[in-house]
Amino acid sequence: MNITDSIFYVGVNDRNKHLFEGLWPVPYGVSYNSYIISDGKTALVDTVDVNFFDKYIGKIHEVIGDRKIDYLIINHMEPDHSGSIKLIRKYYPDIVLVGNKQTLAMVNGYYGETGATLEVKDGDVLSLGKHQLSFHLIPMVHWPETMVTYDSTENVLFSGDAFGCFGALNGGVIDCKINTDIYWDEMERYYSCIVGKYGAQVQRALAKLAGIPIDTICSTHGPVWREEIPRVISVYDRLSKYEAEEGVVIAYGTMYGNTEQMAETIAETLSENGIRNVVLHNLSKSDQSYVLKDIFKYKGLILGAPTYNNSIYPEMEYLMSKLEMRDLKHRYLGCFGSFTWAGQAVRRLDAFADKVKYEVVASSVEMKQGFCSDIKEKCINLAVAMADRLKSDRI
Ligand code: FEO
Numbered sequence: 001m002n003i004t005d006s007i008f009y010v011g012v013n014d015r016n017k018h019l020f021e022g023l024w025p026v027p028y029g030v031s032y033n034s035y036i037i038s039d040g041k042t043a044l045v046d047t048v049d050v051n052f053f054d055k056y057i058g059k060i061h062e063v064i065g066d067r068k069i070d071y072l073i074i075n076h077m078e079p080d081h082s083g084s085i086k087l088i089r090k091y092y093p094d095i096v097l098v099g100n101k102q103t104l105a106m107v108n109g110y111y112g113e114t115g116a117t118l119e120v121k122d123g124d125v126l127s128l129g130k131h132q133l134s135f136h137l138i139p140m141v142h143w144p145e146t147m148v149t150y151d152s153t154e155n156v157l158f159s160g161d162a163f164g165c166f167g168a169l170n171g172g173v174i175d176c177k178i179n180t181d182i183y184w185d186e187m188e189r190y191y192s193c194i195v196g197k198y199g200a201q202v203q204r205a206l207a208k209l210a211g212i213p214i215d216t217i218c219s220t221h222g223p224v225w226r227e228e229i230p231r232v233i234s235v236y237d238r239l240s241k242y243e244a245e246e247g248v249v250i251a252y253g254t255m256y257g258n259t260e261q262m263a264e265t266i267a268e269t270l271s272e273n274g275i276r277n278v279v280l281h282n283l284s285k286s287d288q289s290y291v292l293k294d295i296f297k298y299k300g301l302i303l304g305a306p307t308y309n310n311s312i313y314p315e316m317e318y319l320m321s322k323l324e325m326r327d328l329k330h331r332y333l334g335c336f337g338s339f340t341w342a343g344q345a346v347r348r349l350d351a352f353a354d355k356v357k358y359e360v361v362a363s364s365v366e367m368k369q370g371f372c373s374d375i376k377e378k379c380i381n382l383a384v385a386m387a388d389r390l391k392s393d394r395i
Pocket of ligand 1: 076078079080081142161220221
């Protein structure tokens with residue numbers, strides 16, 4: 001598949017995996033993208049998950065036949081891209097592995113590679129003939145060794161995971177030749193789950209790349225971007241600034257439906273008070289990757305859970321832990337909880353609120369045993385406070 005006359009797609013689709021990183025569902029699959037730049041010298045950019053090596057080497061041979069590969073450029077060492085390095089070296093014993101200092105140390109650590117390497121520094125240039133490749137370090141997007149490779153001859157950015165998304169490629173590869181509808185939500189979910197902790201580093205990377213003319217983005221997951229480059233960059237820019245739309249995610253745990261009555265009352269009140277974007281997630285059912293995606297999307301967050309084992313309902317503990325890990329910022333928060341004989345859930349939610357320093361819109365609502373008119377009134381007040389806070393941001 002041609003990206004340009006001399007750049008070829010040799011990636012593979014994984015429609016078998018249930019959980020990416022063993023954590024995140026991939027209902028549309030995921031692609032591991034790799035590219036060949038064919039010039040006086042030939043370069044392979046990143047590899048694929050080793051489980052797909054047979055298919056991968058077949059694609060490489062289709063593009064270059066028996067020609068040798070001179071360089072393997074390693075933008076990112078996570079094994080979904082580096083997994084085939086060892087086998088590539090077996091097929092092409094003279095290949096030179098190109099990476100920065102941290103990358104080459106990781107190559108050795110993961111694969112015990114001792115063959116030819118070329119260590120590059122930020123801004124270094126490698127000539128393939130017509131194609132001039134420069135290397136730009138973007139540490140912690142989302143590993144420390146991450147870099148991007150820029151082909152100034154054809155204005156192509158090989159961006160590693162940056163600008164990537166979940167979703168296998170359905171036939172075509174380049175955005176202008178395929179229906180990209182499924183990828184936008186999957187980009188936000190990918191970002192929230194995989195990159196979300198590193199907003200400041202993504203901002204630094206965007207600033208660093210801002211002056212470079214880019215006609216094509218070749219990332220390691222999802223479509224090759226050409227027509228949609230402004231939208232892709234704006235998604236990454238917005239998410240990495242932790243900017244959010246008007247709306248509320250109500251994430252709650254419930255065992256017998258009592259705590260859920262609080263969630264439903266809050267949702268109805270938000271709607272009655274002019275908040276159109278209200279998303280409820282029952283944490284026993286919603287996969288947390290979708291909850292995270294929606295929390296990254298909307299400004300308001302309301303968390304609710306029962307007490308469980310003298311602590312909080314476990315699914316809520318997992319969610320709070322994921323939010324803390326991602327250092328998510330700039331949210332309005334409200335909390336509610338319940339107990340039967342000794343209340344702990346609200347105490348734990350309040351401790352979370354203190355720690356993450358979100359703006360708390362109202363006191364937490366605590367319910368003992370069943371739902372009643374007094375609790376209903378408190379839930380309504382919480383929802384009204386959230387709606388008022390959100391509406392105060394309207395211009
Ligand atoms: Fe797709 Fe961070 O590896």
